[in-house]
Amino acid sequence: xxxxxIVLTELIDLFERDFTxxxxxxxxxGKRISGNKDIMIQYIGNxxxxxxxCKFIYLPNKFKEDIKAAQGLxxxxxxxxxxxxxxxxxxxxxxxxxxxxxxxxLFIKNLINVVEDVRINGINDKKFPGFxxxxxELTIKMLPRIKSSIKSNNDILLYINLYMEEFEEFQKKxxxxxxxxxxxxxxxxxxxxxxxxKSLSPSASIISCDxxxxxxxxxxxxxxxxxxxxxxxxxxxxxxxxxxxxxxxMNTINHMEINARNKKKKEKTDxxxxxxxxxxxxxxxxxxxxxxDDLEDPAEKLNPKANKSRKEKDRGQKKSKSKKKGNGEIDKxxxxxxxxxxxxxxxxxxKNSSQDDELDxxxxxxxxxxxxxxxxxxxxxxxxPINNERKKDNFLAEIRNLVxxxxxxxxxxxxxxxxxxxxxSSSKCERERKVINVKIESQKMCPDTMTYVQIKSNxxxxxxxxxxxxxxxxxxxxxxxxxxxxxxxxxxxxxxTSDYQFKQCFTRKITKKELRLLLIVDISGSMKGVxxxxxxxxxxxxxxxxxDLAKIRIVLFTGGYDALNILVKDFNExxxxxxxxxxxxxxxxxxxxxxxxxxxxxxxxERNDLIIVVSDGQPSADGGYSLFDAxxxxxxxxxRFKMFAFSIDSQGEYLNKMYGKDWILTSSRxxxxxxxxxxxxxxxxxxxxxR
Numbered sequence: 059x060x061x062x063x064i065v066l067t068e069l070i071d072l073f074e075r076d077f078t079x080x081x082x083x084x085x086x087x088g089k090r091i092s093g094n095k096d097i098m099i100q101y102i103g104n105x106x107x108x109x110x111x112c113k114f115i116y117l118p119n120k121f122k123e124d125i126k127a128a129q130g131l132x133x134x135x136x137x138x139x140x141x142x143x144x145x146x147x148x149x150x151x152x153x154x155x156x157x158x159x160x161x162x163x164l165f166i167k168n169l170i171n172v173v174e175d176v177r178i179n180g181i182n183d184k185k186f187p188g189f190x191x192x193x194x195e196l197t198i199k200m201l202p203r204i205k206s207s208i209k210s211n212n213d214i215l216l217y218i219n220l221y222m223e224e225f226e227e228f229q230k231k232x233x234x235x236x237x238x239x240x241x242x243x244x245x246x247x248x249x250x251x252x253x254x255x256k257s258l259s260p261s262a263s264i265i266s267c268d269x270x271x272x273x274x275x276x277x278x279x280x281x282x283x284x285x286x287x288x289x290x291x292x293x294x295x296x297x298x299x300x301x302x303x304x305x306x307x308m309n310t311i312n313h314m315e316i317n318a319r320n321k322k323k324k325e326k327t328d329x330x331x332x333x334x335x336x337x338x339x340x341x342x343x344x345x346x347x348x349x350x351d352d353l354e355d356p357a358e359k360l361n362p363k364a365n366k367s368r369k370e371k372d373r374g375q376k377k378s379k380s381k382k383k384g385n386g387e388i389d390k391x392x393x394x395x396x397x398x399x400x401x402x403x404x405x406x407x408x409k410n411s412s413q414d415d416e417l418d419x420x421x422x423x424x425x426x427x428x429x430x431x432x433x434x435x436x437x438x439x440x441x442x443p444i445n446n447e448r449k450k451d452n453f454l455a456e457i458r459n460l461v462x463x464x465x466x467x468x469x470x471x472x473x474x475x476x477x478x479x480x481x482x483s484s485s486k487c488e489r490e491r492k493v494i495n496v497k498i499e500s501q502k503m504c505p506d507t508m509t510y511v512q513i514k515s516n517x518x519x520x521x522x523x524x525x526x527x528x529x530x531x532x533x534x535x536x537x538x539x540x541x542x543x544x545x546x547x548x549x550x551x552x553x554x555t556s557d558y559q560f561k562q563c564f565t566r567k568i569t570k571k572e573l574r575l576l577l578i579v580d581i582s583g584s585m586k587g588v589x590x591x592x593x594x595x596x597x598x599x600x601x602x603x604x605x606d607l608a609k610i611r612i613v614l615f616t617g618g619y620d621a622l623n624i625l626v627k628d629f630n631e632x633x634x635x636x637x638x639x640x641x642x643x644x645x646x647x648x649x650x651x652x653x654x655x656x657x658x659x660x661x662x663x664e665r666n667d668l669i670i671v672v673s674d675g676q677p678s679a680d681g682g683y684s685l686f687d688a689x690x691x692x693x694x695x696x697x698r699f700k701m702f703a704f705s706i707d708s709q710g711e712y713l714n715k716m717y718g719k720d721w722i723l724t725s726s727r728x729x730x731x732x733x734x735x736x737x738x739x740x741x742x743x744x745x746x747x748x749r
Contacts, residue, residue, distance in 0.1 A: 080125055084132045088115055091186065092136035093475050094482035096690055099132065102714065110135040112144055112482075113686045114715060130193030133186055137178040139482070140475055142260040142468065145329040146170070150337050151264060158268075158341070159275040165215075169270060172215045173254065173263045176222040180255050185472070194223075201225065208234070214274070222251045237277050246273045246347030253350040260329050261336050261464030265345060265353070265457070272344050327481075328467040336460045343453050352454050353461055491651065491683070493621045493658040498614070498640050501624055505642035506591045510635045513598040517730070524603035524737050528744065573608035573747055574629060574666070575740075578659055580673035581614045581624075583648035588726040589706045593672050594641045596704075596733035601633060603737060607744065615655035616647040619680040623655050649679040652716070653688030660695045668743065669701040670736070671717075675708045685712050692716050702739065704732060 081099050088097040098114050105118050108131045115135045121128040138144065151170065156163045182190040205227060208217060214237040220228035231244040239247070246269065254266045474481050514521065577600070579593050601610055612626040626641065627633050652673065660669065677688040695701060696718070703721040705713055713721045722739065724732040 080122075080128070083125075084115075084128055087129060087132050087189070088136040089480070090136075090478065091133055091182075091475065092139035092482065093471075093480050094136075094139060095480045096482075097136065097139070098689075098693075100715070108135060110138055112139050113689065126192045127196045130189050130191075130196055133182055133189035134175075134178055134193055137182055138174065140471070141178055141181050141258075142329045142471065143174045143178065145327055145333060146174070146260050146264065147330065147333040147337050150334065151267070154337055154341055155267060155271050158344070159271040161271055161275055161278060166267070166271065168215050169274075170263070170267055172219045172222075173266050173270070175219060176251075177254060177258055177260075177263050179223060180258050181472075185476075197223075197225070201227070208232075218247060218270075221247070222254070236279075237274075239273075239277075243273045249347040249350050253353065257461060257465055259461070259464040259468040260333055261461050264333060264336050264340070265350075265461070268340050268345050269347055269350065272346065329464065329471070332460055332464045332467060336457070336464075339453070339456060339460065343450075345457070349454060353458050491620055491654055491681075493623055493654060494617075495623050495625070497625050498637050501640070502645040503640045503642050504586070504645050505640045506594050508591060508594065509639045510598055513595050514602065517595070517599060517733075520730075520734070520737075521599055521602045524599070524741075525606075527741060528603055528607050571748060573604075573744065574611075574664065574668070575604070575608050576611045576613065576659060576663060576667060576669045578613045578615055578656060578669065578671050580650050580652070580671075581616050581643050582650040582675075582678075583643065585674055585706075586643045588729065589674050590642055592706060592724070592726050592729045592732045595729055596672070596736050597638075597641070599733040600736055600740065604740065604744075613655075613659055614641070614644075615650065615652070616644045617649055617651045617655070617679055618647050621651040621654040621658065621679075622647050623658060649683075650675075650677055651679045651683055651688070652677040653691030654683075656701075657691040657695055660699055663699060666747075667699060668747075669695070669699050671701065671703040672706070672732070673703065673708075674706040676712050685715065689715055696720075702743075704736060706732060 084099045085097065088099060089095055094112070096113065099117065100114050101117050101119050101122055103119055105116060108118070108121075109116055115132055117128060117131060121131065148170065152163050152166050155161065155166045179190060179193070182193075204216070204220070207213070214232065214234055217228060217232045217234065231239055231241070250266045250269050250273075253269075254262050256262075471481065577597060579597070581590065585593070597612060601612075604610060609629040610627065611629045614624040614626060616622050616624070622644065624644070626638060650673070652671075656669070656671065663669070676685045678684060692701075701717065701720060703713065703717045705721055705723050707724075707726050709723050722735055724735055726732075
């Protein structure tokens, strides 16, 4: 049995080592592609989607054992960071397209996600084909289930995604209820696909989204019909708006939105600036699928052979031949010398005819033809088309220049990543933040009115009970009285010469294990009131219960631009009640720099010291200090010390990001809850420590 146990433990150790090395390898992939040297990989339960927030890449636990799939997913998500998905001007783009085409913002968000996924995979197919194949194999495994689930108009974006990714079963025009696309519109989607995969820059994604919105807008119900539905007249033919992702909050696109909102001017890259200019240009003018040809040719593309399968190349050759034949026929009919002019005129005629058809439909529905004819002014009819054409040509020329600039910026980005350099660096402030160490007696505080003595008397029953529990765990320094080798005990020398009993002649020095706790408490402005009282009660209860068993250091942290660490009690000091009674929020400093304060305190600790953090929310301070600034410091401390956090009234992903699974949620509704949970927790920790 023992040999079996040994083998099992060795297997477990081997698995843990392999898993650690796998995470390290995945992290290196993420760093290489994202250009962020601080990127981290985190596995979280059974989350429904893989996503990134530019600092972490989150994977479901099921991919722990499937390293190939994990490689493909990490390469894709880190591609979103490195290849400019976070530099799209997302919030502005959604707002502009929603107003311009009267489409639901959620649909546009998902459309952008689809287009960006195609673009990222297009780059990885060329730059990291092995990782791209791994991701493609994973998708192929899922295809039967995906195919069986695509039944309604809700899945049009997923269908377009698979079509642009060249999956064989999705290369024909879909028929999905309300989204039964016409041949003309399906050809428009093909043009978008070719344009996107040739440029592969964020600007190409922006233009592709604009054109796709222009194509798909006509398949949405009009506002009137939606309003009648709300009033209680349901239309059985109307279907809900397309929403590809059933869990939109678990999506990279949402973190792109947060990132865009928090981005400062100094942090904006060339891709950011070009995206903003392009979106501004697209505000009032629509781009048709036919206009994409004018944007493609003059611009030098990132990958001239980009993502074209043999079938697609063959299609391109056939289409180019048919175009040449078409141009020859136009030349014969028009009898003009210049071929390029004829092509432009035929294109304009085609656009005008398609626009006329759409206008006729709108006119029949909403206007009286006789009234319309009265309002028309024949003098301007001859000049407006020419003026409109000139404006359109100028507009396309400006867009073409922006696309070229974006392609150049994207080339430069890929060169940086190809050289193994990092273009994302942690945001540096104007000056380095420092930690100011002070003692509580020198500070102006806003103390909670409940004193140490009052807390002790009010909750003496709980304190006595916990003292009894901890008394059984006390580390008693018993003397080994039966040791025959060791240090001579002078008190029993006489015993050696008298009765020759050696039981108490020699003793050995026993090294006592010493429990040392650092209690570090957030006293930022958000802690004011019931939260600070709950923390104060918990500190008194814990100190009273562990007074004879552990050495305790109590520090309060807050700050502004710099961190302020306020010492209430050090390890070897007795607790002074008059100092403790000042426990409360600071009178002037009201923010919290968790990472800086905790890391600074950890540098004063010994190897086996434990850290308990009490806080109520995310780090936030002057100069843009945020959660993502705190995470690296806290992770560094967690590598060296056991750290546990108690969160008051605040829970969310940020706790996992900072403390992993080592956090406990408490409520301020019951001012004793924090103290009780902390005592129970310490009971387990102390048992484990003295085992």
